[in-house]
Amino acid sequence: MPKHDAFYKPQEDGKGWIRSWLFTHDHKRIGVLYLYTILAFFLVGMTLGGVIRFELIRPGMNLMDAQTYNVLFTLHGVIMIFFVVIPSIPATFGNIFLPIQLGADDVSFPRINLLSWWMYIFGAILIVCSLFTGGGPPDTGWTFYVPFSEVTSTNVNLAVFAVFILGFSSIFTGLNFVTTIHRLRCEGMTWTRLPLFVWSLYATGWIQILATPVLAITVLLVMVERFMGVGMFDPSKGGDPLLYQHLFWIYSHPAVYIMILPAMGVISDIIPVFARKNIFGYKMVAFSSLMIAFAGSLVWAHHMFTSGMSDFAVLVFSFLTFVVAIPSAIKVFNWVTTLYKGSIYTDPPFWFALAFIFLFSVGGLTGLILGSAGTDIYVHDTYFVVGHFHYVIFGGLGFGFFAAMHYWLPKISGRMYNCKIAKWSCVILFVGFNWLYFPMLLLGLQGMPRRYYDYLPEFEPLQYASTLGSWVLLAGLLIMFVNILYGTWKGKPVEDNPWGGETLEWKIQAPLPHENFEEEPTVTAGPYEFSDRGRGNAC
Amino acid sequence: MHAKDPEAAKLGMWLFLFTEILLFGGLFLLYASYLYRFPDEFHVGGKQLSLIYGTVNTAILLISSWAVAMSISALHRNRDSLSRKMLLLTIGLGLVFLVNKAFEWHGKIAAGIYPDSPVLNTKPDGEVLFFGLYYLMTGLHGIHVLIGCCLLLFAYWWLRIGKIHRTDYALLENVGLYWHLVDLIWVFLFPLFYLIA
Amino acid sequence: MNQPINPVQQVDFAFYVIFGISIVLLFGITLIALFMVYRYHHERHPKPEKLKDNVWLEVVWILLPSLLVMAMFYYGWIGFKALRSVPEGAMQVDVVGRMFDWSFEYPDGKRSNVLYVPVDTPVRLNITSDDVIHSLYIPAFRIKMDAVPGMDTYAWFQPTELGSFDILCSEYCGIQHANMLSTVEVVSRADFDEWLNSSTKAQQNAVALFENYGCTSCHSLDGSRGSGPSLLNLYGTKHVVVTPDGTEKTIVVDKQYLREAIYDPNKLITKGYPAVMPSYKGQISEEELAVMIGWMTGEIEEKPDGKAVMENNGCLSCHSTDGSIIVAPSFKGLWGRDVVLTQGETKVSKKFDAKVFENILRHPEIVKEGDWNVMMPVYDSFTPEEIEAMAEYLKTLAVDEEEQNRENQ
Numbered sequence A: 001m002p003k004h005d006a007f008y009k010p011q012e013d014g015k016g017w018i019r020s021w022l023f024t025h026d027h028k029r030i031g032v033l034y035l036y037t038i039l040a041f042f043l044v045g046m047t048l049g050g051v052i053r054f055e056l057i058r059p060g061m062n063l064m065d066a067q068t069y070n071v072l073f074t075l076h077g078v079i080m081i082f083f084v085v086i087p088s089i090p091a092t093f094g095n096i097f098l099p100i101q102l103g104a105d106d107v108s109f110p111r112i113n114l115l116s117w118w119m120y121i122f123g124a125i126l127i128v129c130s131l132f133t134g135g136g137p138p139d140t141g142w143t144f145y146v147p148f149s150e151v152t153s154t155n156v157n158l159a160v161f162a163v164f165i166l167g168f169s170s171i172f173t174g175l176n177f178v179t180t181i182h183r184l185r186c187e188g189m190t191w192t193r194l195p196l197f198v199w200s201l202y203a204t205g206w207i208q209i210l211a212t213p214v215l216a217i218t219v220l221l222v223m224v225e226r227f228m229g230v231g232m233f234d235p236s237k238g239g240d241p242l243l244y245q246h247l248f249w250i251y252s253h254p255a256v257y258i259m260i261l262p263a264m265g266v267i268s269d270i271i272p273v274f275a276r277k278n279i280f281g282y283k284m285v286a287f288s289s290l291m292i293a294f295a296g297s298l299v300w301a302h303h304m305f306t307s308g309m310s311d312f313a314v315l316v317f318s319f320l321t322f323v324v325a326i327p328s329a330i331k332v333f334n335w336v337t338t339l340y341k342g343s344i345y346t347d348p349p350f351w352f353a354l355a356f357i358f359l360f361s362v363g364g365l366t367g368l369i370l371g372s373a374g375t376d377i378y379v380h381d382t383y384f385v386v387g388h389f390h391y392v393i394f395g396g397l398g399f400g401f402f403a404a405m406h407y408w409l410p411k412i413s414g415r416m417y418n419c420k421i422a423k424w425s426c427v428i429l430f431v432g433f434n435w436l437y438f439p440m441l442l443l444g445l446q447g448m449p450r451r452y453y454d455y456l457p458e459f460e461p462l463q464y465a466s467t468l469g470s471w472v473l474l475a476g477l478l479i480m481f482v483n484i485l486y487g488t489w490k491g492k493p494v495e496d497n498p499w500g501g502e503t504l505e506w507k508i509q510a511p512l513p514h515e516n517f518e519e520e521p522t523v524t525a526g527p528y529e530f531s532d533r534g535r536g537n538a539c
Numbered sequence B: 001m002h003a004k005d006p007e008a009a010k011l012g013m014w015l016f017l018f019t020e021i022l023l024f025g026g027l028f029l030l031y032a033s034y035l036y037r038f039p040d041e042f043h044v045g046g047k048q049l050s051l052i053y054g055t056v057n058t059a060i061l062l063i064s065s066w067a068v069a070m071s072i073s074a075l076h077r078n079r080d081s082l083s084r085k086m087l088l089l090t091i092g093l094g095l096v097f098l099v100n101k102a103f104e105w106h107g108k109i110a111a112g113i114y115p116d117s118p119v120l121n122t123k124p125d126g127e128v129l130f131f132g133l134y135y136l137m138t139g140l141h142g143i144h145v146l147i148g149c150c151l152l153l154f155a156y157w158w159l160r161i162g163k164i165h166r167t168d169y170a171l172l173e174n175v176g177l178y179w180h181l182v183d184l185i186w187v188f189l190f191p192l193f194y195l196i197a
Numbered sequence C: 001m002n003q004p005i006n007p008v009q010q011v012d013f014a015f016y017v018i019f020g021i022s023i024v025l026l027f028g029i030t031l032i033a034l035f036m037v038y039r040y041h042h043e044r045h046p047k048p049e050k051l052k053d054n055v056w057l058e059v060v061w062i063l064l065p066s067l068l069v070m071a072m073f074y075y076g077w078i079g080f081k082a083l084r085s086v087p088e089g090a091m092q093v094d095v096v097g098r099m100f101d102w103s104f105e106y107p108d109g110k111r112s113n114v115l116y117v118p119v120d121t122p123v124r125l126n127i128t129s130d131d132v133i134h135s136l137y138i139p140a141f142r143i144k145m146d147a148v149p150g151m152d153t154y155a156w157f158q159p160t161e162l163g164s165f166d167i168l169c170s171e172y173c174g175i176q177h178a179n180m181l182s183t184v185e186v187v188s189r190a191d192f193d194e195w196l197n198s199s200t201k202a203q204q205n206a207v208a209l210f211e212n213y214g215c216t217s218c219h220s221l222d223g224s225r226g227s228g229p230s231l232l233n234l235y236g237t238k239h240v241v242v243t244p245d246g247t248e249k250t251i252v253v254d255k256q257y258l259r260e261a262i263y264d265p266n267k268l269i270t271k272g273y274p275a276v277m278p279s280y281k282g283q284i285s286e287e288e289l290a291v292m293i294g295w296m297t298g299e300i301e302e303k304p305d306g307k308a309v310m311e312n313n314g315c316l317s318c319h320s321t322d323g324s325i326i327v328a329p330s331f332k333g334l335w336g337r338d339v340v341l342t343q344g345e346t347k348v349s350k351k352f353d354a355k356v357f358e359n360i361l362r363h364p365e366i367v368k369e370g371d372w373n374v375m376m377p378v379y380d381s382f383t384p385e386e387i388e389a390m391a392e393y394l395k396t397l398a399v400d401e402e403e404q405n406r407e408n409q
């Protein structure tokens, strides 16, 4: 079969290179734009993280003064959360593969898709501007808690406005996905034949639509307060600072599920493909995504157990928090059960998936300590929380993202990375990761508060160990990125379906063509019904 | 190869309207919890707003909503020029609403009641919050009216150049939906601020 | 057993329960997954088996976690309830968080930056904040509570052993957040009472004099016996004294006697003590002497010490006294220099004096000098004496203009 031009090759429609990329309506190209911009921000955020660790290697001032440190962790948090993990998988691999997995040509609103990328860029420009204008970069932490964010003289205005813009970018992506999934499923693609990745994006889309507007208005209020002093959160005018926290977390808790659900979707797609076996409990896995999205919207105040809200509220929110843990547990159990009596191929994506399961479990289980009211009082706002969220975000979403890269990049580019190096990088990453973050959990149990640029001497050994771990992690990251990017550009060509997947993206050519499908495909079987023929060796 | 999918356009619009409602939802939550804390002060605050302005503006928006609906149904019945006229009427009413609003705000500001004003800051906490919310919510709503007017203007233009016509009017319908949303939100704001007294 | 159960044990028990279950689950899941990867590797198990749906297993996978999390929830809640149930009769301490220190106020009005508490006594902390949100964190007692402006929160604990325990601020509150530290000093009941009753009013001024001149190396200020008689409650008592020629007589301690005892100690020796005290004539000025005697007679309601007031109110955590910049203008050289103030829209430059100072304390926002990263909180509960004392102290930090000029050149 003659190959079509890859989608990233120029098309003969006379548009220049810049126009054909920056103003493209093609979901694949938009996905690639997102991929590179997000990776760039990831790099920036990681550098900031590395510098933070460097400052913390010893007590006292090592590299920078307190103000610089405060700015650094704020930027680190804002960049990582709003610029990297919230768009992450949906905006990149979601954009590229959602329409293909549905058998569609594109998303429902290609132009809005492009608009949301441009809003992302606009937000990025604003954040960069905030560094150099006004009273200097913001120093509030990524949570922008009032009243501090209202009184600090740093440039909080631009930063919250950037977050506002990014919020709408994220809403548009969610809106696009939900509509696409409703309207553009091809012939035979019933709801129970949707790949689990699509299910997870569907649940994510709803959270983006429902939760993000509240964030948008909340951070906007911070800005309005700074300009006009309306007093919504100002106790001297009768306002209540706790209401800000409620409004903020009404979004930001569901947002953590925006981060993790797509990664769970990726893992749910990868496990069956490499076990050559239908996923165990398809309906439960799909349904649990919706359950997480729903129940996850009701637990926001578990970030506020020490804030002084009523004890009854603590009771309710602690209880609901444990309820959201149940669907996550269901997923983990079902993934492991899927392996039973499969025929397992241990290629790199599968390694990353296994690492994901372990790291996410550690993160999730530490989340239970936080969800339980009595214990959270002790570890709230300590390094235990920092450890928890790096485990779930970086160990969960991050490793999910790496798994997705190793799974799909060969498909996108038509070229293969070096599998052996990929496995080694996975091992180094795994070791470095635990080395870096496990000490943080212990530090939290010792009582070390977060957002400290300087600390008491008893915390030194673990902080020191953690910093050493960050260098191991750095090594792993370098090896992995070099390997996979080199593979993407220069690797040896790969066949259309290296992993033997059954979802629609594996039925078209690699590298992906301009037109997804020559004619609308028809689906006759579920996404994970593999023939028992086994498969070739891709690596 | 892209077939037009008006259903998708409408679904997308509905989802977007949902997000708009939730955007106001944050402010409604603030309103609710402060009303719960300061019922008397909110009552006093509400008394200081002009019921006449409020009522007139409500009527204006309701009529304008009817006008967009008429515009769409006129297009159905192939009466393009009526459709366009109705759109212009809607825009006009929207502008009248804004002018009214401006007068109302101006009155209050002239009386020294605006966020962080010396006069307001000496009032009880509940009233400060009431007027704070009043400016925030009617302000945000005003911005939406303005955006709505711009969208209506676009729709008018598209009608003239034939981008919207009898068989392809999803755009007009969506603009209409947006305008109904603006109206709907006002219908909630009106009792919260003017009728609470 | 009226002793309330200590929340520390309840909370720790919840930790053990959750960690216990979690570790078992984590190891179980990991080992099973690894085993399957080994056992069903395609080289050992080339043909995947098609398994039918197993509804029962799915139900187990739902029920198992549900039961486990409910157990965790229960114990966590028990711990939380213990943290919230203050026993009756607990000692009350008012806690105020400010940028960037803590103030603890006891029922009799005594204030301190360190939390002294008697052992084995439940303590209830009533917490609030003057400016932004802080959080009072005492790891040893498993308590943490936000200090929120305009709101009162509480926490309680019961120390069971003597010692010193860290207090940290665990809600990010600005540039000095990491340094907003203090300690809980758990002391015996007796020591606590003594601490509480000592120098209730700020008496550091005379006290400082006694310390500076070394009086306190022989005389105690609290009634205990040293190599000289205690200075506490000396005034007005009857004394048996010995003149240099050996005659004994009984006198009543009055001002004249005290003056002589300091300027010419060997004229009259209190019976039972050796004649070792040196004369301070020429060393201690008349004014200083008046302050010291005033303290002993209790006549001079002691003037507060400006520096101590500033320390106790956290001023010195933002303003240095040596010219260096912490997060705000240094107090050094502030007195008498020009500061830029605003009144509404107009800017005026004023010489810093007591009046300006008082104004700034009440309305810190009027200062318009430079871009500082923190806002100074409003202080409107100082007494006029305290303000005066602080002003006096600031005066001592004034920099001679000529000296300044010389330094600049």
Ligand code: HEA
Pocket (backbone or CB within 6 Å): A143, A256, A257, A259, A260, A302, A303, A321, A322, A324, A325, A326, A328, A329, A330, A332, A333, A360, A361, A362, A363, A364, A365, A367, A368, A370, A371, A372, A376, A379, A380, A381, A385, A388, A389, A392, A393, A396, A397, C025, C026, C029, C064, C065, C066, C068, C069
């Ligand atoms: C990807 C993001 C992500 C995810 C998925 C989660 C998942 C969870 N989080 Fe986390 N969380 C964050 C990101 C995330 N979190 C962030 C960023 C913060 C800090 C914000 C800040 O303050 O800056 C935070 C903070 C945070 C707090 C507030 C802590 C504090 O400040 O005091 C709490 C409290 O309840 C909490 C709980 C949980 C729980 C119960 C889950 C659950 O969903 C976890 C469910 C998963 C499992 C349970 C593990 C897998 C299952 C098994 C291994 C099977 C066996 C399990 C059982 C039998 C239960 N998280």
Ligand code: HEA
Pocket (backbone or CB within 6 Å): A045, A046, A047, A048, A049, A050, A051, A052, A053, A054, A056, A073, A074, A076, A077, A078, A080, A081, A084, A085, A140, A141, A142, A143, A386, A390, A393, A394, A398, A436, A450, A451, A452, A453, A470, A471, A473, A474
């Ligand atoms: C996607 C989310 C994400 C990711 C991937 C990371 C990645 C990392 N983060 Fe974190 N982090 C957050 C999200 C994330 N983070 C959030 C939301 C917060 C809360 C912010 C707040 O409190 O508001 C936070 C806070 C946070 C803290 C707590 C700060 C504090 O409370 O005082 C620390 C401390 O160690 C830290 C470290 C790191 C490190 C070392 C990495 C590493 O994994 C990064 C990997 C990189 C390296 C290992 C080194 C790279 C270094 C270089 C390329 C240059 C090296 C230069 C020198 C050493 C001079 N992060």
Ligand code: CUA
Pocket (backbone or CB within 6 Å): C097, C098, C099, C100, C133, C134, C135, C169, C170, C171, C172, C173, C174, C176, C177, C178, C180
């Ligand atoms: Cu006070 Cu942090």
Ligand SMILES: [Cu+2]
Pocket (backbone or CB within 6 Å): A252, A253, A256, A299, A300, A302, A303
């Ligand atoms: Cu949460």
